Amino acid sequence: MIAEKTGLSKADSRLVMSFMWVTFISLLIGGLMGLLQTLVRTGNFNLPFGIGYYQILTVHGVILGLVLTTFFIIGFQFALMAKTVGMTNKQRKWAWASFWVMLIGTIASAIMILLGKASVLYTFYAPLKAHPIFYFGLTFVVVGSWIACFVNFHQLYQWKKKHQGEHSPLLAFMVVINMLMWFICTLGVAATVLIQFIPWSLGLVGEINILVSRTLFWYFGHPLVYFWLLPAYMAWYAILPKIIGGKIFSDSLARLAFILFLIFSIPVGFHHQLLEPGIDPMWKYIQVVLTFAVIIPSLLTAFSMFATFEITGRQKGYTGLFGWFRHLPWKDVRFFAPFMGMVAFIPAGAGGIINASNQMNQVVHNTIWVTGHFHLTLATTVILTFFGITYWLVPVLTGRKIDKKINTLGMTQTIVWLVGMFFMSGSMHLAGLLGAPRRSAFSDYQGSAQAAEWIGYQYGQAIGGSILFIGILIMLYNFFYMTFKAPKGVEEFPIAEAPDGSEPTPLVLENWKLWIGITVVLIAFAYTIPFVDIIQNSPPGSPPFEWPIGNG
């Protein structure tokens, strides 16, 4: 009965909950490392037992940036697909296969990192060399995620066969866009790991072409951030309107925004390599222009959100220029947490445009400003939206209800997170503008006057980090409570509808061949010439370095 009402069978629920468990265990481990990092960086705390700073930083980056995100996203997307287009038993078996392959890979890599054999940070830049098992583990994670891609593609394909001529459900469309982008971009990271890193770390080849490896990494690395962001956008576009009692602003606009993200997220990796010698500045320029194209769907999204809020408010009878603002369900954590995520995206987006601007990149490159930036985008916007999703998704999966207690705790958690992040990310931004480096333990740089300017901000980060860690503990309690303790009942799986009498969505938006074609052409345009140039004119490759960090 529960299954009928919520639309998720017991079997689907068990699958998705497994992904949620990995997510929240990762949050605890990764968060603890984050706290330790901020403490080390004050200069008043040393890691015990000979643990290295880069070891914990690798744990933090890999487990939060790669593991937590991927598991939450794939689990959430399975829930969305099961709900909107259904999941057959066979598909569910493959979905479990993706879970186990990813988990085995994660555990293998994690063991290597914890043994200090892979302190190469989550970007694993050559020539740092980790133990080969670390790279094999990463390969498993990616292959597991590919299985999930194909399950999702197959789910939509089957639905379309049964519903000839109909539009795919909006959320299913969005999931498939995200997984398409993920599949296309992970080809790059798979290529560098399989062709370059694994043979080199096994000692089969002596040298690695560093610039090629970094270029392939960032071909993957920028779409990676959109892989994190798009599931948050799914919730904003297609779930939040339901929670606030309204309708989707425009189905077509939402689909168009997602298509633009698919097209413009990949041919832009050079914006992470602006200070890398060996890439023709002309092609850096072209990719920066393409990067700025992503501002279009981002602003479409901002417009769409405000419009949803305003229209819903006016329909409820709130008038005046901003009267509609008051109707929003400020006391409902399912709204409040993602909404605060949206607010954080305003400074986060502003920072992103700054980072991508060639000249200003020189001001902030490799400073802790960058870390401050993605703790706003990823660790606030995306994470608060994921938490907001969790408050209804986990009860739906466990057959329980959100009660008053969990709502209050959730509101508290959101506020604690915002306060903590204000201090931590704010200090990071300011210290970065003063030149403080990212990815570095404490040092006074032999009494340098410039380094002395940073110390106040290092304390600011530690204060923010401690508050954030309290936020993590509250969130974990919330997760346990919703899993085991909350009152039994039926919680709704909120999915918003398109407004009555809206124009039908143009069919061209679902012309997959067209959009994939444009994506591939644009990638070929942005990468072929510079990539050939990089390969032909590279300096000699580098032998591996296992020391001072890496595999020491």
Add this chain to the structure above:
Amino acid sequence: MPSTNLKHQVEQEHSSSEPNLKGTLISVSVVGGFLVLSWLAVFGLFLAR
């Protein structure tokens, strides 16, 4: 309540109603302005260094 009146008028003119989105226009303009200002601030820093 001028804005609701306006909405009514518009509703009568078209068969489907055009929603009043003035608040949205102002909100997105503020966001856009913030993006430009923060960009200019750091660009100033770049020029100053």
